[in-house]
Amino acid sequence: xxxxxxxxxxxxxxxxxPQPAGSYTRAMRSGSQLFISGQLPLVRGVIQxxxxxGGDITADQGQEAARICALNALSILEAxxxxxxxxxxxxxxxxxxxxxxxxxQAQVINGASDxxxxxxxxxGVHARLAVGVCALPLGASVELEVIAEIEA
Amino acid sequence: xxxxxxxxxxxxxxxxxPQPAGSYTRAMRSGSQLFISGQLPLVRGVIQxxxxxGGDITADQGQEAARICALNALSILEAxxxxxxxxxxxxxxxxxxxxxxxxxQAQVINGASDxxxxxxxxxGVHARLAVGVCALPLGASVELEVIAEIEA
Amino acid sequence: xxxxxxxxxxxxxxxxxPQPAGSYTRAMRSGSQLFISGQLPLVRGVIQxxxxxGGDITADQGQEAARICALNALSILEAxxxxxxxxxxxxxxxxxxxxxxxxxQAQVINGASDxxxxxxxxxGVHARLAVGVCALPLGASVELEVIAEIEA
Numbered sequence: 001x002x003x004x005x006x007x008x009x010x011x012x013x014x015x016x017x018p019q020p021a022g023s024y025t026r027a028m029r030s031g032s033q034l035f036i037s038g039q040l041p042l043v044r045g046v047i048q049x050x051x052x053x054g055g056d057i058t059a060d061q062g063q064e065a066a067r068i069c070a071l072n073a074l075s076i077l078e079a080x081x082x083x084x085x086x087x088x089x090x091x092x093x094x095x096x097x098x099x100x101x102x103x104x105q106a107q108v109i110n111g112a113s114d115x116x117x118x119x120x121x122x123x124g125v126h127a128r129l130a131v132g133v134c135a136l137p138l139g140a141s142v143e144l145e146v147i148a149e150i151e152a
Numbered sequence: 153x154x155x156x157x158x159x160x161x162x163x164x165x166x167x168x169x170p171q172p173a174g175s176y177t178r179a180m181r182s183g184s185q186l187f188i189s190g191q192l193p194l195v196r197g198v199i200q201x202x203x204x205x206g207g208d209i210t211a212d213q214g215q216e217a218a219r220i221c222a223l224n225a226l227s228i229l230e231a232x233x234x235x236x237x238x239x240x241x242x243x244x245x246x247x248x249x250x251x252x253x254x255x256x257q258a259q260v261i262n263g264a265s266d267x268x269x270x271x272x273x274x275x276g277v278h279a280r281l282a283v284g285v286c287a288l289p290l291g292a293s294v295e296l297e298v299i300a301e302i303e304a
Numbered sequence: 305x306x307x308x309x310x311x312x313x314x315x316x317x318x319x320x321x322p323q324p325a326g327s328y329t330r331a332m333r334s335g336s337q338l339f340i341s342g343q344l345p346l347v348r349g350v351i352q353x354x355x356x357x358g359g360d361i362t363a364d365q366g367q368e369a370a371r372i373c374a375l376n377a378l379s380i381l382e383a384x385x386x387x388x389x390x391x392x393x394x395x396x397x398x399x400x401x402x403x404x405x406x407x408x409q410a411q412v413i414n415g416a417s418d419x420x421x422x423x424x425x426x427x428g429v430h431a432r433l434a435v436g437v438c439a440l441p442l443g444a445s446v447e448l449e450v451i452a453e454i455e456a
Contacts, residue, residue: 022410023417024432028394030337030453033182035395035431052404090180091187095435100204103291106174113175127187128176129297131247132287135402135436137410145433149182185334242332243339252356255443258326265327279339280328281449283399284439301334 003084006119014075018042021137027080029150033090034080036146039072040138041065050139054102062096062104062141066111069144073112074119077148086151089116089126093145098132105130112144155236158271166227170194173289179232181302185242186232188298191224192290193217202291206254214248214293218263221296225264226271229300238303241268241278245297250284257282264296307388310423318379322346325441331384333454337394338384340450343376344442345369354443358406366400366445370415373448377416378423381452390455393420393430397449402436409434416448 007014020026020037028035041048041064053062078084094109096102109130116124136143159166172178172189180187193200193216205214230236246261248254261282268276288295311318324330324341332339345352345368357366382388398413400406413434420428440447 020432022414022432022434023421024396025429026431028429028431030394030451031183031335035451037431038433038435090182092176093433095433097436098287100286102287103289105287105289110174117175125177125180127178127180127189128172128174129190129245129247129295130174130289131190131285131295132249133435134286134404134438135406135409137407137434139407143433143435147182147187183335242334244328250439252438254439255441257439257441262326269327277329277332279330279332279341280324280326281342281397281399281447282326282441283342283437283447284401286438299334299339 003119010118014078015071017076017079018072026076032149034148034150036073036076038143038145039069040140041068041142042072043068047138047140049141051141052097052099053108053141054099057141059104059107062108063111065142066094066109066144067115069142070112070115073144073146081150084120087120088123088149088151089120089146090149091127091147094130095133095136095143097136097141102132105132108142155271162270166230167223169228169231170224178228184301186300186302188225188228188300190295190297191221192292193220193294194224195220199290199292201293203293204249204251205260205293206251209293211256211259214260215263217294218246218261218296219267221294222264222267225296225298233302236272239272240275240301240303241272241298242301243279243299246282247285247288247295249288249293254284257284260294307423314422318382319375321380321383322376330380336453338452338454340377340380340452342447342449343373344444345372345446346376347372351442351444353445355445356401356403357412357445358403361445363408363411366412367415369446370398370413370448371419373446374416374419377448377450385454388424391424392427392453392455393424393450394453395431395451398434399437399440399447401440401445406436409436412446
């Protein structure tokens, strides 16, 4: 089954790739690696589930935010590679804006990891970093960075 | 002297590679690069030196935590590459859960850097990021990410 | 126009490459990629614009700090590659020490992104991560990590 088939089955249509929030580009290629800029939980330019996980919003809401970041990353991967079927996720970095006593960063970033695995199957399984930070651009609760590989 | 010899001389036996804390894998290969997922100061599944550096624990204790993260990363590198003697450390990212007035992140992450150099010699010297963050998974004081290279 | 010409036109002379702040090296090569260690806003060993963005200093001052980090990264890139004209910036990671209510991390890190584009032109455009953190080494307001590519 292709990634496109899986997305259809899940009832997901990928959004338009978001515009960068500063003087950089959404993705840069180096050899077979594709570096995707940090993605925020933006839907049509508006932050979803903003604020601090463990304060303003719950871990479940943070997980939803991570899932939206991952959808945005997928939209960029598809636009850059032509098709998601030539993509393998290598490493994701998940940054969770959270209260100092919050320890569920792994659970939050599972929202992104699970989506990649659901859409890309084996090629969606990746190495991962998940940390808590004190603030993110535009008041987002999650930011997600991705390194993928384009298979020849 | 091999890495295994150096470990013996230092009286260190590597732990079992820790299990991932979420929906991801412990390591992913891309070309000759090996991306190791963020490692916590876990010993047999239990966080050591938990809490906030500069608050709950001292910089020296944080350095011990970083050393445990590095041992866990080495155990994964050995399991993935078959032998530590084909490994070169390229880049490490050290994330220190700390109080806002703590400025000794470099000293803390030296606990990992020094171990890599001691075990791997020249091949353990690496580029590095060290930052302070407000919270880490499971209440850990340090998280360590590694990019290594497998030499042909 | 070469990078050296552009630097002259901008009235910039690159500093000496800063020394690492711990047990690591300033840069490590892996294939055609060059990993530059986290750079601080150091001028002759002294932190500029120290403190917390959105508290001790303004976003504009943080942007100046990011620019100094980028100059330090360029000095290392030139020293490692021999010439900036064989360098392409792939990915930068910008870490902003900020107050919990600060949301302008993108604006701050533009100080680095804009400098890379001004000096390197098309080859300075990159993928980017920008996050807020609670503390940085030596009390710096910004830390900047760079992955570049050396063109054959």
